[in-house]
Amino acid sequence: MIIKHLSLTNFRNYGRLDIDFGPSVNIIYGDNAQGKTNIIEAISVASCLSSHRTVKDKEMVAFGSSGYEISMQCENEYDNSFADFYVGYFVPEGNESSSNHAKRVLKQDGFIIPKLSEYVGVCNTVIFAPEDLNLVKGAPAVRRRYLNLLISKVSPSYINLLNQCRRLIDQKNLCLKSSDAASGQPDALDFWDYPLSQVSAEIVIKRYLFTCMLSKKARDSHLSISQGLEELSVRYTTISGCIDLIEDFLEERDMFDVFIARELSVALYAELRGILGNYIYSKLVSSRRYDLERGSSTSGVQKDDLEILLNGLPMKQYSSQGQQRSAALSLKLSELQIVRDCVASYPILLLDDVFSELDVNRRVSLISGMVDAQIFITCTDRSYIEKELDALLSSTVKSNFYHVKDGNVEVS
């Protein structure tokens, strides 16, 4: 996909913006705090419904306004067809202080899209930003979000599983706080635990699969970035015993490679899901007493994490700043490669403030293989980026420049 045009209304520091983009490299430059990242963020929201800076839509609404709108006109480079994307977020009048009643509206080609899973995955972007460093040293929620987003881009129906799971956990937590469960009728929890175990099994299999793909790609990227010195690996951690169960199942049938290639037969997949679902159910039942004491679900996929290891040691405790930066880049490169390999069209590359920080080796890792993709780069120093790109890209690749000043953009 290629973004041809972007329109913003009351998004961050833009009252109104209308801007055409070029099909290859678009460089958005200007001083600090002028609105460069806001453009990248808007593209990310309109494509993947995700901001790299916030999970709160309300923060993206221009101060003093009651909603934002983002429209994007895109062209599919393979068949020259066009697609329009629209995200609107509105807080009803008189209710500006509360986001409870706020409404998000999604449209594609002018038609309302009721389900997130039907919106994402059509126009994919992969963003590289300073916040990526949190992938290594941040809280588990940051890594879960990264993994969830990656899976959703390749397999949008995964979002439905996440929503089902979230709803079940919320309802189960209400039940845990209610008198029924607390007054010695923990069987009331069966109503939630059974469906929760089935949805969780599907989520665990998907997360395990994508972590295996990720670990393999991240290892290769990192070996090349570190000139063969460092071995990066990623391990999925979830309800105890689940990973062993999946690995034993695949090993017994000699199906690991088939599984990683996403070619496991429907029957075997259903068998694995069934066994895992029963196992998770037994784990949920066995943690009921503890859940009741705490008044919330203490065990489940809502606690999942990724363990990132460098030469076998957990990076959170033992890595330097530079190693964390490189590992974050390797993880994002792997995301890019997985989306590129699994989805028919190239993802759009969004580089917010990271390009000038990378050394030549890392820049080549990032840009090579992406020369056909549309790329957006933000920076403060236009001439520096111009020189660097000249060295990396062929002279046939045309770059477009946009100067941002106080929420206004000029093509230059």
Ligand SMILES: Nc1ncnc2c1ncn2[C@@H]1O[C@H](COP(=O)(O)OP(=O)(O)OP(=O)(O)O)[C@@H](O)[C@H]1O
């Ligand atoms: N909801 C909002 N409404 C209005 N303005 C906002 C909102 N959120 C952020 N801003 C403003 O947007 C500007 C920051 O924009 P942005 O993050 O895009 O800057 P930038 O050009 O990327 O800067 P830097 O080079 O420092 O990264 C700031 O002036 C900030 O006050």
Ligand SMILES: [Mg+2]
């Ligand atoms: Mg910025």
